[in-house]
Amino acid sequence: MRTAYRVETVRTAEEELMAQLPEGALMQRAAAGLAAACAGLLGRVYGARVVLLIGSGANGGDALYAGARLARRGAGVSAVLLAPDRTHPGGLAALTGAGGRIADDPFEVLASADLVLDGITGIGGSGGLRPDAVPVARAARGSNAVVVAVDLPSGVEADSGEVRGEALRADATIAFGAYKPGLLIDPAREYAGTVRLVDIGLEPHLPSVPEIAALQHEDVALLLPEPVGESDKYRRGVVGIAAGSARYPGAAVLAVAGALRGGAGAVRYVGHAGEAVIARFPEALVHAGPPAKAGRVQAWVVGPGLGDETGAVAEILASDVPVLVDADGLRPLDASAVRRRSAPTLLTPHAGEAAALLGVDRAEVEAARLASVRELASRYGATVLLKGSTTLVAAPDGALPVRANPMGTPWLATAGSGDVLAGLTGSLLAAGLGAYDAGSVAAYLHGLAARHASAKGVPITSYEVGEALPGAWRDVQDARDVRDVREG
Structure with a gap:
């Protein structure tokens, strides 16, 4: 599991660790890991042209010390100082002592760079890049160099994943000690590229409950x-x-396609599409309705494709089993009715539906996805799965970390994919998972199935995603089998 922590939490942990180490040792650990990662990206360090973009924070110091290590291995290293009066003095001395130089013309060195280290701002930065840094950042991104962010891409918000101004898009980010939320949550995640975590000894000083968690196969x-x-x-x-x-x-x-592959023993379909369902899935139990007369269930999914026929929503919300509300079922949703429920409720909106539930513009939700999913979960007293390129799952009480799932693929942005996800998630609810776990597991399997279906780089249909779910399930199951063998 990958876990992310807020800036304040990370800084507290760093202070505790630094109190146990010689002065400057923690920065040297970070610089050593950063230099090693850059060397791996370069392949051949000797003769490589490296440009350091240096701001006034500790990230600039990390970049300077890493640049000194690369210079000692034969790289030609140039530093662009964006805050000359506040440059880390020890790092600058180390760089020049190792043969690195201060660039007279940033655009000249960037034009021929093989690798650019982004140390412009640190994890405490906010509001995007300063105006004087923007032309340099654009030149770096417009070059043929590999752009590597130090701990976090400059210009993105570490705690929220928001991008409130211009930011430097990296090909890779080398994070120190712990992931920051912005590395796992869009839109900031899109700026981070491939993220690698360097262990600097921080883990024993971090709290047991993170801000963000991202499940992996074994989880x-x-x-x-x-x-x-x-x-x-x-x-x-x-x-x-x-x-x-x-x-x-x-x-x-x-929705039935997803449900049949989600672990429950049976699927009861209620609605006006019974003939279409039974023609494709003869194993489904079909009933014309109303839901209360369809037979006992352990969980309900309501909403996909209902159109204006949303009368079943209130009836199902009045039941005493877990309920997933999706798509058209979200339109008539009453927050007080959801909050009164004794059984768990899981809402699965996309950004537009989340915006309607919150009474804000869609752009506001897309820009602040973490804040939006938390506000929805709190306001409705429900677990919320906010769909998107990175799916977020938030529990209603805020005591659990928000789970971020980046497993999907852009090919998953196709009509009906959310219906498959709703059915899959509902089946996991009926099989006994809680709403928080059901949403997290379903989002993971759904994204993995889409990767399987689009493995050849061709467009896929939502039905193909459903068909690929058994393969995704098998992949994850294999991880458990490997663990059992390893632990046995």
């Missing part, structure tokens, strides 16, 4: 529902799907 494997010898279809859970309409029958088919 998901531990959460997958697994039948036992005494299982039957009812003990494994039955998920109810209230979806589709005369206008959108395909949403029902796609």
